[in-house]
Amino acid sequence: MMWKFFVMAALCSAITLAGENPYIEPKTPEKMPFSATLTPGGAVDITLDGQRYVVKADFSLRPGWAKFTEDKAEGFTAMTCTGKELTAEGSGFKLVRRIEMTDEAITVTDRITNTSSENLPLMYRQYVTIDAIKEYRLCGYRIYSSHGAGNDSINSTTIVMPEEGGSLGMLALNDVFRVHFKAFARRKSYGIGDDELVVKPGVTQEMSFALFPSRASDYYSQINAMRRYLGVNYEIPCGFTYMAPNPKGVKSLHPDYDQLGKDSTVEEIRDRLNYKSVDYVCDLAVPLLGEPHQGSAWLELCKPQLHRDFYKKIREARPTVKIFHFFHCFIEFKDRLGKGFENDKCLLPNGNQADYRNPNVPLYLPIEGGKWAECKEKTLDKLKNDFGVDGIFWDEFPYSAARYHYGAPWDGVSADIDPRTHEIQRLKSSVPLITLPWRKRMVEWIADNKLMLIVNGGGAYTRTMMEFFKKNKFIAFRETGAISNLYVTHLSTPIGLADHITERNEKDCYHNIVKHLDYGCVYFYYHEQVAPFTHETITKHMFPITPIELHEGYIIGKERILTNRPGIYGFGDASEAELYFYNADGYEVERKAKAIKKDGKLYYEIALGEMESCAIVRK
Numbered sequence: 001m002m003w004k005f006f007v008m009a010a011l012c013s014a015i016t017l018a019g020e021n022p023y024i025e026p027k028t029p030e031k032m033p034f035s036a037t038l039t040p041g042g043a044v045d046i047t048l049d050g051q052r053y054v055v056k057a058d059f060s061l062r063p064g065w066a067k068f069t070e071d072k073a074e075g076f077t078a079m080t081c082t083g084k085e086l087t088a089e090g091s092g093f094k095l096v097r098r099i100e101m102t103d104e105a106i107t108v109t110d111r112i113t114n115t116s117s118e119n120l121p122l123m124y125r126q127y128v129t130i131d132a133i134k135e136y137r138l139c140g141y142r143i144y145s146s147h148g149a150g151n152d153s154i155n156s157t158t159i160v161m162p163e164e165g166g167s168l169g170m171l172a173l174n175d176v177f178r179v180h181f182k183a184f185a186r187r188k189s190y191g192i193g194d195d196e197l198v199v200k201p202g203v204t205q206e207m208s209f210a211l212f213p214s215r216a217s218d219y220y221s222q223i224n225a226m227r228r229y230l231g232v233n234y235e236i237p238c239g240f241t242y243m244a245p246n247p248k249g250v251k252s253l254h255p256d257y258d259q260l261g262k263d264s265t266v267e268e269i270r271d272r273l274n275y276k277s278v279d280y281v282c283d284l285a286v287p288l289l290g291e292p293h294q295g296s297a298w299l300e301l302c303k304p305q306l307h308r309d310f311y312k313k314i315r316e317a318r319p320t321v322k323i324f325h326f327f328h329c330f331i332e333f334k335d336r337l338g339k340g341f342e343n344d345k346c347l348l349p350n351g352n353q354a355d356y357r358n359p360n361v362p363l364y365l366p367i368e369g370g371k372w373a374e375c376k377e378k379t380l381d382k383l384k385n386d387f388g389v390d391g392i393f394w395d396e397f398p399y400s401a402a403r404y405h406y407g408a409p410w411d412g413v414s415a416d417i418d419p420r421t422h423e424i425q426r427l428k429s430s431v432p433l434i435t436l437p438w439r440k441r442m443v444e445w446i447a448d449n450k451l452m453l454i455v456n457g458g459g460a461y462t463r464t465m466m467e468f469f470k471k472n473k474f475i476a477f478r479e480t481g482a483i484s485n486l487y488v489t490h491l492s493t494p495i496g497l498a499d500h501i502t503e504r505n506e507k508d509c510y511h512n513i514v515k516h517l518d519y520g521c522v523y524f525y526y527h528e529q530v531a532p533f534t535h536e537t538i539t540k541h542m543f544p545i546t547p548i549e550l551h552e553g554y555i556i557g558k559e560r561i562l563t564n565r566p567g568i569y570g571f572g573d574a575s576e577a578e579l580y581f582y583n584a585d586g587y588e589v590e591r592k593a594k595a596i597k598k599d600g601k602l603y604y605e606i607a608l609g610e611m612e613s614c615a616i617v618r619k
Contacts, residue, residue, distance in 0.1 A: 042068030060123035092116035127191025132163035138183035140487025154459035169212035238279035242527035245310035259528035270317035277540040296338030330400035344372035347407035354402035391452030398461035399431035459492030486519035498526035510586030520550030541615035570603035576619040584611040
């Protein structure tokens with residue numbers, strides 16, 4: 001039995017202690033009354049409520065550094081500055097800097113032109129120096145030592161909280177900065193940089209980043225301001241799981257249950273999908289029936305009718321379901337290797353082909369005009385026309401086991417640079433950048449054909465692709481073999497995939513859902529090895545959700561609040577809600593909650609113990 005409560009007034013739960021719980025509601029975004037200008041030395045000078053941040057910059061020379069500081073520009077031959085814009089000339093390059101202010105951020109744009117006749121290596125760093133800090137984060141991760149580094153291209157941030165209060169966030173914006181991104185802390189300086197940038201002769205490379213001064217002194221306040229700035233708070237419509245037409249007898253990790261497959265009945269499929277409460281189902285290849293996972297051989301050996309018959313059962317079992325199929329654009333299988341892909345190999349620095357941590361699984365690059373890209377286009381076309389799917393699930397969307405390719409063609413912006421001499425050691429190509437034109441065209445093809453898209457990897461990775469994801473409401477998740485991977489999702493759709501490594505039973509599964517809320521994230525199910533086999537759980541009330549704010553222990557959406565923490569929750573208005581409580585074993589339980597009216601707003605006092613959770617669904 002499931003309990004729905006419309007709670008207007010009830011006794012406080014016995015485990016709630018009156019007066020101890022905080023009031024929690026979405027905050028009204030505040031226009032930060034900061035001022036920002038460029039100093040005589042080219043640095044960005046920010047003040048807010050007496051707090052001052054001077055964001056300095058370093059640009060590598062050969063040898064040495066050119067610097068923007070508070071008082072003077074070092075290593076430049078000439079500079080003019082007007083307060084919001086400057087022009088500077090260095091050894092072999094010219095730089096134009098411009099700052100713009102919005103309600104919560106300062107956007108800094110540097111346009112760097114190579115005025116020399118050869119490729120210009122230019123390590124690029126922006127940083128603030130603070131003597132005493134309470135906490136700092138690199139790419140979302142809290143670092144407890146005085147030195148640290150991070151290199152995530154989605155949560156491309158450094159966030160620092162001074163001891164005296166407030167905080168400053170730094171966010172890389174443009175495509176090149178993000179794919180080369182490095183967050184760092186050393187000698188009381190905290191910053192963001194690119195140590196792999198090359199500018200070709202006569203070319204202007206734009207580098208941009210945003211600065212977020214805030215009165216708040218916590219990580220999630222910074223992340224929520226950045227999410228508003230990027231515009232990534234859009235709807236996540238429903239839950240997700242994998243399901244493949246395997247033959248009968250493929251076991252789950254639960255001894256009493258098989259994985260569902262082609263021989264499963266409509267009723268068996270209905271129960272499994274309803275217990276998971278999912279409406280996005282991703283089909284996988286079926287190697288047990290002679291179908292390869294992916295690669296060039298899949299085009300000849302896949303069995304569309306087998307899958308279409310399975311889809312018919314799924315759609316009958318749960319008519320609201322949308323069917324996706326697995327797709328991967330980098331992996332091939334050596335024993336089934338097609339012909340014509342010699343020029344499409346992803347290469348290591350030693351000239352060998354990169355692989356998926358296994359020489360029998362080599363990696364190829366889908367680059368415009370290449371044979372491998374043509375093969376992958378045929379795969380997508382077959383999924384649409386022969387399989388009749390509603391959407392594409394694109395695994396390892398930006399890159400696979402190799403982030404860089406050391407061969408032709410060159411992406412025009414990347415190299416290994418000697419950290420001492422600042423000379424180019426060897427040119428290389430960022431896999432996310434060199435494949436971006438083809439991947440973007442395929443994503444546009446998906447949208448033009450009215451298909452949906454879900455990607456694995458945490459997000460769109462580049463600003464170019466992020467804007468397209470926003471426009472089409474495409475969603476991304478991150479795998480959680482390490483649950484701290486969820487930090488990656490914080491500037492994308494905040495979704496984690498179930499952990500197939502540690503989840504072994506229904507209770508494990510539910511506890512992992514609750515742990516996702518520790519990171520302000522929602523949960524997608526993995527395949528059939530672990531599932532709620534006997535009952536529904538809080539994922540029934542998890543979607544749809546349009547994130548407004550992420551927090552440690554809860555997520556506030558327009559439609560609902562999901563929490564694993566006690567507190568007094570509301571939507572910031574007089575909205576009534578239905579409350580759904582789940583105990584530490586993942587079962588829905590009846591529990592009373594106190595409704596509180598305050599300043600014209602309605603709140604609910606939620607009492608929760610360890611590993612318990614609650615969905616507060618706007619009426």
